[in-house]
Amino acid sequence: MAVSMDDDVPLILTLDDSGSSTSAPLDDLEREELPNENGGSYDVNDASSPAAGDCCAQQSSAQHNWEMNYQEAAIYLQEGENNDKFFTHPKNAKALAAYLFAHNHLFYLMELSTALLLLLLSLCEAPAVPMLRLGIYVHATLELFALIVVVFELSMKMRWLGFQTFIRHKRTMVKTCVLFVQFIEAIVVLVRQTSHVRITRALRCIFLVDCRYCGAVRRNLRQIFQSLPPFIDILLLLLFFMVIFAILGFYLFSPNHSDPYFSTLENSLVNLFVLLTTSNFPDVMMPSYARNPWSCVFFIVYLSIELYFIMNLLLAVVFDTFNDIEKRKFKSLLLHKRTAIQHAYRLLITKQRPSGISFKHFEGLLRFYKPRMCARERYLTFKALNQSNTPLVSLKDFYNFYEVVGLKWKAKRNREHWFDDLPRTAFLIFKGNVPCFNGSTYSTNTVVAVNGIWILVETFMLQGGNFFPRNVPWSYIVFLTIYGVELLLKTTGLGPVEYLSSGWNLFDFAVTLFAFLGLLTLAFNMEPFYFIVVLRPLQLLRLFKLKKRYRNVLDTMFELFPRMASLGLTLLIFYYCFAIIGMEFFAGVVYPNCCNTSTVADSYRWVNHTVGNKTVAEEGYYYLNNFDNILNSFVTLFELTVVNDWYIIMEGVTSQTTHWSRLYFMIFYIVTMVVMTIIVAFILEAFVFRMNYTRKNQDSEEDNGIVLEKEISKEEVVGIIELYKRSSAATDTSQLQKIVLQMDKYGQMSTLFLGRRSRTKSDLSMKMYEEEIQEWYEEHSRKEESQAPLQESAPASNNFLKPLSLRQRSQTVI
């Protein structure tokens, strides 16, 4: 320690001619040695002024400057994590205030709830859901209110970004324009007291998309738009073949007057488009097939080329583009994070010690970056980052910041079970449980399987009888008892907390609870809760644990869930746009017996007529697939997504409106095709990626996420407590003191801590692209160097006080 301080001294003297002399008293006060059993020691009390502090002659000013630096570094790191571009970095103290205001969860929640309010308004507007209909005044006022909140949000953003950056940020500008249009329309509605055709309501989605919490949706949309060019190429190929076949089909089949499908070129085109979705398949062929069996060749060739070749080609192209984009995205994210770390690093080093960050500064950073982190975890994070035994974290070590900061630290216990502390007899009982239920996994599974077959057979025997027996069947009680005993054994064996921390156990618990509730329902004959009994088959889901592949599939599913949910949300946003448009144009056009002139009249016919003494109901339910309100529209759009028989809906609507309505349905088909193809590509990519990963790392079978081990000696802990006590920041050191007490109790000189976190997609990618990543880094640093002259205008200083460098501003947005 003494040596390292001696090394520092000359550096202070030569470099730091303004600040260090004043901060010397503080230095002297805190200059203590903190021995470390590893042989090295951590210098936690170097409070020399920041390298950029050039106008501070007093200690408080130096301290204030440091606080500013901590805060800006934390902001840089947050920007790196959230993939915010640095040109939106707050540039001065005013901007910083606005930035901080606009970057907390309350603000985010406000953003989200206004966006949701705006979207939900369409439940109550003009073609409203009957139960939720509101007066025009009410919903227009609500809308105006929501829009004003959005205006407020945008003004905060402008304050933070500054006008120049604000108008250059495309997404924000689009949002502003949409806001403007919505405002005018809302006022027009209020004035006219009636709704006009408001297709622009479809644009309300942009408020949701722009929310902080919808970053994943934005990424999906970007990815969809990036995949479009090759997609469109192949789509044109598809349409091109369609036109050729339409002309051919028209020439071949229009002489047959009993064939309504090819009577005109337009019919021919429409029917071949529908045929592409196979929705009208054997029917479209039948009239010509009945006349000449060889005409099936036309259809077989068409389907083979279009459906089985080009559509798969589409998937291949999207899959390929998707993979490529995924990799490039990962690369840019990685490099962005790296740059953010570099920025933060520059703000945290001192002139005296430019080779690394001391714990004091690191702790200051974490105070802003993760305010909830306790003192113990901060120190452990610092130790985990520090690969060398010096008291400073170098830039190279600091690059691992994001990987390490997410770890949850726990003292490694020497005792295996929670009941180790109990008296001897109780201990032995619990101890016996553990192997017992481990060994009984198979027998439990057998029980579940038997139960499953039982339910199946029982249901099968129950043809249309009384579903809800007055008496509780004995099988129900037997199986429930078995599950209950198993649950009890496991809980006592593992302890309630550890038991419920496993997803599978939680699932078991929930299923058993439901079964128990069902039993109660039956026993006390509570009719309104019979739905719980109906859910009984879900117990069969427990069989999943039987096979490793299924467990893998489910695990992957859970891992993918956030991403899948964001894709689903993206799809819903498209649905919303189309639902609004559909409602504006097609609300109320479809009703029972509406389409008697069209070819699909049967599906809309709804007649009760009496034959003999029996009432025969001819029920074509398709009039239910309408655009009468937004919920109905969503169901209709889902039916269109599933594609089967979608042409019946299309023809029904078309027969009541114009030919051009078909465009709506066809465009919707193509849009969902794009989104669905991307979803398929995503699932494909994710699973293939994971399977490859598993194949590569077959040795390490049980994969419990990322684990890191760190040992802390008692002296270190005491030293840190001392430091905290003397420093001005009021930090809670009770946890640290508890550690010291524990060590005293067990007479240990040091404690081992385990840092854990679950593996993310990014970790997997890191491992997959290991080799390439090095290349990227080198390429990146070469680029950095070549751009260094430009960057020198803001080398390591506090950006709040200086103009942004040109290089940073030139980065692209969205």
Place this chain on the structure above:
Amino acid sequence: MAVSMDDDVPLILTLDDSGSSTSAPLDDLEREELPNENGGSYDVNDASSPAAGDCCAQQSSAQHNWEMNYQEAAIYLQEGENNDKFFTHPKNAKALAAYLFAHNHLFYLMELSTALLLLLLSLCEAPAVPMLRLGIYVHATLELFALIVVVFELSMKMRWLGFQTFIRHKRTMVKTCVLFVQFIEAIVVLVRQTSHVRITRALRCIFLVDCRYCGAVRRNLRQIFQSLPPFIDILLLLLFFMVIFAILGFYLFSPNHSDPYFSTLENSLVNLFVLLTTSNFPDVMMPSYARNPWSCVFFIVYLSIELYFIMNLLLAVVFDTFNDIEKRKFKSLLLHKRTAIQHAYRLLITKQRPSGISFKHFEGLLRFYKPRMCARERYLTFKALNQSNTPLVSLKDFYNFYEVVGLKWKAKRNREHWFDDLPRTAFLIFKGNVPCFNGSTYSTNTVVAVNGIWILVETFMLQGGNFFPRNVPWSYIVFLTIYGVELLLKTTGLGPVEYLSSGWNLFDFAVTLFAFLGLLTLAFNMEPFYFIVVLRPLQLLRLFKLKKRYRNVLDTMFELFPRMASLGLTLLIFYYCFAIIGMEFFAGVVYPNCCNTSTVADSYRWVNHTVGNKTVAEEGYYYLNNFDNILNSFVTLFELTVVNDWYIIMEGVTSQTTHWSRLYFMIFYIVTMVVMTIIVAFILEAFVFRMNYTRKNQDSEEDNGIVLEKEISKEEVVGIIELYKRSSAATDTSQLQKIVLQMDKYGQMSTLFLGRRSRTKSDLSMKMYEEEIQEWYEEHSRKEESQAPLQESAPASNNFLKPLSLRQRSQTVI
């Protein structure tokens, strides 16, 4: 040369104590020097006896032994190429004769035609195609005849393999069993003079699958079976969810008596299975949706889980397995070829020169391996293989045998065009053409596009009018003239041969020819040929050349075509099996108005009734989708493959037979799902692979296949001619002499030859797996070495005279 011979002499003396003394006269006779301008020289006349020749004291015997060695080496190389396992290698002279008999194209053709005959018999048997119906005697006799031919083929195979190997070769044994069953059945049919239920006819496919020409189909089937285990796992998951939802659906919807879809558990299961294919989608939901709008949640959840998640998972799993198998297959093929080359190499080196193969022996090998190759090409192949300048091809060089032997050699001309030899004036005219049509590509494309739009507009205007005008429209003549002129220009510019060697030009030519024929048809009013006029829209296909991506797609399509065709054939084989089974059980069960008791009665109703004074035909054409003969069955099965409305066919048949018929349709659906998923996976893999490849090699844009350049000097050619003249084999050296004459004419001392072949999938894979291949080789050679003791029993000898080594026999079959 002299030096190298001196090096050889001691080796001959020490090692070869039996054969070389007798072959000395020949050696002396042929020992001449053949100077080579490269500084090295090729020793083409080393006729020392083979290393394994141990019983030959006379020259003719040595020569005979060499011939045997050449032949066996050629067989080894063929086995390597065809992926025949070495344990089927002919073991003695008798087996060799049978092997040679069974391995030529006449025999293959016989195999193929008997298999096809057997398959085609089902056109004429019991539920026969009306036009092709044959008497029982006739088709049973034909069948017996074909079966006898198969017996003959199998006996030849037994003769070649030997009884021991024969009964251990699984595929052959299965074939024998099937043959036996077929034989008995054919005789029973002849005796009883009536057909019985002959489901075993479905097994006739095995005769086709076993054909030499259907190797690709065998590979596909193997790949399908290898992909099955993971596929079945996911399929079970799918069915499991289906059962859970069926029970749930039964409980939820069966109280609704207007809902026929969930009235019993069986109905519930069947309808959810059909829902998986989306075939009954909005309909199955409608009755419950009409009663309670929230019931749509059940269907949305079911479809999201089953259709959008698990089905995609299925694709992902198959895709992943497929890729993995593809790679392993490539590896094993590569190593098999390598082993084959090693075997061949051992047979071709001499005791005197164990370090390589001389041209004389190489030429002997090629005489058997590629009898059609001319002397010039043989020598060029040898030179292309020989990487060093020594007169011998080492084992390392010989490993490239398969890559080099397929090259087509052509002298590189110094003159660019075929008309360079013409008189000056004509030359200038033709010369002018070349840039002219190169520059006019864009204008040609414009013409095609205009023509396309013209046809489209013309067809659109022609709503139901007279399709075939009496007068030829002028537009037709204009466009045809333009195409004709373009064709003429291009042909004269490039010369007819080179013009037609490009696929695109060939396509242009065919299209123009068709258009011309159409013109003639119209001009001379030949009604029966109007179909040519109908094909006119196909001209639009020329627009494809416009964009590079489309050209790439089409090129890839052509590259993939053989593989796609084999996959199609595989699908057809499955179709055949199902068609036979379907015909045996369901022939004649479906007819107009057959299914009035079923839920799909409308689709089968076929009534003409008079309303007022108009005849209204209610035509449900579905009775056409029957199993009445094999052609109808194929069309029906294709409709089932397309999946849409397949349940109508299923329900129709079920209502006429039993519930169990559904199993047939469901199993067919699952089988086609497997095959289709594999086809999708294949297309995906192939395209993604190619796109990756293109991305990796973006620099070398124009990719004309594999090209190799070799220079030969005049002296070499003369030397080879001399060698051939003196050798006993009667080889045509006229081509070589022509080269000498040409060189004399132009006063050149050497000619440059270009070897070309198109790139295959294997070449692409070689490049993709470049790094891994080295590892595989090393691993393989380590294995070889560890097994060397076993192998020494047949080190480099002629296997026709020795027992097969144990190691070779232990390799697995199929």
